[in-house]
Amino acid sequence: MTVWFTVQLDDKPGSLARVATALGERGVNITGIVGVAEDTDGALMLTTSDADATRAAFESLGLAFEEHDATGGLDPHLMSVSDLRAR
Secondary structure (H helix, E strand, O other), X not given: OOEEEEEEEOOOOOHHHHHHHHHHHOOOOEEEEEEXXXXXXXXXXXXXXXXXXXXXXXXXXXXXXXXXXXXXXXXXXXXXXXXXXXX
């Protein structure tokens, strides 16, 4: 089953790179990604090749995240940052 992860990113250079590096160090491939930015707020939704390793990467960064199953009614292409926060 595909798991979509949602994370809030800090509004500073390198935030996305930090996440990608943590995943890459664990051999995790990003298989789908959608980013939303409004003013200084940003959210990232992504799927990966290894959900367990993704959880471990996020936890090692102290990064809060939410999980959504692909059939849970979320369409990342139609969502805003506000929608992501409401979850």
